[in-house]
Amino acid sequence: MTESRPHTLFSFGTLLDRRVQTSLFGRAVPTTASSLAGHATRPLAITDASVIATSGQDVHLTLERRIGSTVEGAVLRLTDQELAAADDYEVDDYVRRRVLLTSGETAWAYLDARPLCSAARIVIVGDSIAYGRCDPQGGWAGQLAAAHIASDETSHRVFNLAVPGSTLADVSEQTPPLLAPRHPDTLVVAAGINDSAVPLAASATDGDALPHISGHLDSLAATAQRYNARMVVVGPAWLDESRTGDFEGLRFTVERARTLRATLKTWCEDRHIDYLDLWEPLRDQPHLFVDGLHPNAEGHKELYRVLSAGYC
Template sequence: MTESRPHALFSFGTLKEAHVQTALFGRTVPAAPAALAGYATRPLKITDPDVIAASGLDVHLTLECRLGSVVEGVVLRLTDAELAAADAYEVDDYVRRRVLLASGESAWAYLDADPLRPAARIVIAGDSIAYGRCDPRGGWAARLAARHIAVNERDHRVFNLAVPGSTLAEVAEQTPALLAARRPDTLLIAAGINDSAVPASAPHETPDGLAGRLTDSLASLAATARDRGARLVVLGPLWLDESRTADYEGLRFTEARALTLRETLRAWCTEHHVDHIDLWAPLHSRPDLLTDGIHPSPEGHETLYRHLTSD
């Protein structure tokens, strides 16, 4: 019986070497030449002695986004066990994520564990919090954009497409048509709490399929990112001050439903190997950093920005 090899893994570094494969898998594995467009490589210092012993090198390569560049490598065809062995081999500086190869095939690759560090062209989509409401400086997104562009003004871009009031479902529906001209390598989805809202007159915790709606929207956004060759990064949600949100313009926002949203995002992203940056802790139990119980004040946005960019 032919052994099933359901996993395509793009390797641009030590995993393509025969002696590394033998050390990890007990043999060399099927491989074919492949290319990854929109990326370049940079060196990464390795300190894990087991990884150094297996590869014979204390400097490996990692990827960074660069429009117009191409990284040559190979596609390895792996079994479940071999993919698990590859995961164990990679150090904490890497995470396994989906990429779109020049051939059009979707494959796994080991990318920088910090999704913002290698990014070049970032699209932000979300609601009024990502838009920067209640902050004349434009919120955490504007601060992130200023920092990002300053690193490399020629090649770095940030496009904030957030629309106040948007749910995740609306973001998933509206975003695909906006990406072609912006050519993002990173799609930053700020999942606020609009999905968790219920009418102020409704029973407090009526089951309504919130988790199912969220996962459908996330799957759609993942497909959009994959088709564009972009890395999907999901942010949020924020803590809210329930004492001020019992009737917010005819809607009610509760901490319990926000926590359901948070846990759904975290579980889905973990299961599907998608980056999730949790924004709950920075403002937790800090009502002084919220202008109305939901939207961060300028100081609150500064706190979120520092959380996002902390090394």
């Protein structure tokens, strides 16, 4: 009986070495020449002794985004066990994510574990916190844009398309037609607390948004993949429930926000999507809020400090 090889993995480095394959998988595995457009490679120093011993190299390659460039490589056809072995081989500097190959086939690839480090053109979608409400400097998104563009004014772009009041349902519906003219390689989905809100009016018919979160995220992931963009989900920040009260006809609670956060983290883990958690920086620090929901300028600085860990 032919052994099932359900996984396709794009490689451009040491995993194509037959000696490495034999060490990891016990034999050379089936491969097919392939390429990945919109990317280039850069060196990454390796310090893990076992990986250096297997590959014979202390510098490997990692991917970065670059319009007009193409990385040549091959697709490896792997079993469950072989994919797990490849995961164990890759150091913590890499994570396994989905990419769209030049052929139109989707495959796994090992990317930089810092999800914003290899980005060039970033689109941010989300709600009022991502929009930068209550901070004249544009909030964490504005600080991210300033740092990203300053690092390469020729190629780097940040497009903040966040709209105050948006839910993930709104974002999943509104985002697809906005991406084409911006040529994004990274889609940052700021999943704020609006999806955790409960309408105070007894006549409200919108229902509970929490059970529908996964469906909206699945839609956004499919949109990102069409553009070969890496999707990065930014989770909700802590809120000061004692100050929210009746907020524009909505009720926000820490319990509901925690449920949203857990749902987002589980969804990302199950689908190998990057998740950046903004809960802890503001937890139990009400002085960093304007109204219990929206961070002030100092609060946004704290959020950016965490987000910048996903940067270079």
